[in-house]
Amino acid sequence: MTPVETRTTLAEHTTLRLGGPAGRFVVAETTEALLSAVRAAEDEVLLLGGGSNLVVGDGGFDGTVVKIATSGWRIDGESVEVAAGQNWDEFVAAMTGAGLGGLECLSGIPGSVGATPIQNVGAYGCEIADLLTSIExxxxxxxxxxxxxxxxxxxxxxxxxxxxxxxxxxxNVRFALRSDGLSAPIRYAELARTLGVELGDRVPAADAREAVLTLRRGKGMVLDAADHDTWSAGSFFTNPIVPEPDLPAVLARIARVVDAPVPQYPADGGVKLSAAWLIERAGFHKGHPGPGGRVALSTKHTLALTNRGDAGTADLLALAAEVRDGVEARFGVTLQPEPLLINCSL
Known part of the structure; x- marks a missing residue:
């Protein structure tokens, strides 16, 4: 099948609703069309899934943008193979509905299946690395x-x-799921409290999915065209990981300015601190506005930087820089952006 070429701005294809024009925009609905579009491109190529983890500059992208629009999956017992362009949450809902557990804590995350291993997407105590077996x-x-x-x-x-x-x-992405209809062990305290269970317990996967969706909606993390708090790229900053040898000095500096313990969690290579906690204690509260009020921290979740309806990418990056620099000045910790920055920088 021949890929379909259209004219578009990238703001139409990102959850932030930001981004300038594409030099060439191609929609590939089959694997063959995807490979054909990539091989035929004579300029730089940008691969686009759900546009949920992407910040595109106001100048757009001069090369070829290939929208991966493949879909569908195949279930073989507890093994599932799914197309890269498949909408992620539709897939999670279908697996939960089919009595296959494991993905339920990743419910409500926008974007496509193929993007999840790139980012090792994670939420509520679960991440893609726990379930993925391989990719093609x-x-x-x-x-x-x-x-x-x-x-x-x-x-x-x-x-x-x-x-x-x-x-x-x-x-394509392959996952190993559970056929008993139960969730993975609940590892996240907030989710355990919502479900009324102990950490490590397993519950019906459908119950865990609904609890996760409830929590995400309360934080503006489920897409809603009418709610500007969801016009975001999700969590804009990752939780910083401090190497063990540096941790005492970092915690001492934080203690000098905030009389409260910083939330911290074990992590490969060190200790993970809460970016949201640092942002709030640096003076940036929910709803904190950026340039002209065109962008702001979400009114529900300080890690989400949101487009209030008429922003440009430059506005968003100005707010991101203000938050990053404020946290660094107060605590000596440098936050790193989670989304990919295309033709723009922070």
Whole structure:
């Protein structure tokens, strides 16, 4: 099938509703069309899924944007293979409805399936690395289709070897789920309280999904065209990981300005601190406005930077820089952006 070329601005295809024009915009509804579009491109290529983890500059993207619009999945017992362009939450809902557990804590996350291993998407005590077994991808360096296992993907906190590179294009993703209809063990305290269970307990996957959706809606993290608090890229900053040798000095500096313990969690390579806690204690509260009030921190969740309806990308980045610099000045901790920045910088 031949890919379909259209004229568009990238604001129409990102959850932030920001981004300038595409030089060329191609919609690929099959794997064959996707490969054809990438091979035929004579300029730089930007691969676009659900647009939920992307900040595109006001100048747009001069090259070829390929919208991955493949869909569908195949269930084989507890193993599921799903197309990269499949809407993520539709897939999670279908798996939960089919009595397959494991993905329920990742409910309500916007975007496409193929983007989830790139970012090692995670929420409520679960991440993609816990469930993924392999991906099928197109290696642009060799021109071959290959399989990459969990180990080869090099998963870490909100990253993988695929992040920040276009050398491999995800075509399909394979997951190992649970056929007993129960959730993965509940690991997140807020979710356990909502469900009325103890940490480590398992519950019907459908119950866990509904609880997660309730929590996410309360934080403006479920897309709603009428709610500007959801016009975001999700959590804009990752939780900073402080190496163990540096932790005493960092905690001492925080203690000098805030008489309260900073939430911290074990992490590979050190200790993870709460970015939301740091942002709030640096003086940036829910609803904090950016330039002209065109952007603001969400009124429900300080980690989400939101477009209030008529913003530009420059407005969003100005607010992000204000928050990042304020946290660094107060606590000596530098926050890093989670979304990919295309033709713009922070």
């Amino acid at each position: 991808c197109f290696d642009r360096r060799t021109g071959e289709i290959r399989t990459m296992t969990t180990q080869e993907l090099g998963f870490a906190y909100r990253t993988s070897v695929l992040k920040g590179t276009d050398a491999a294009i995800v075509l």
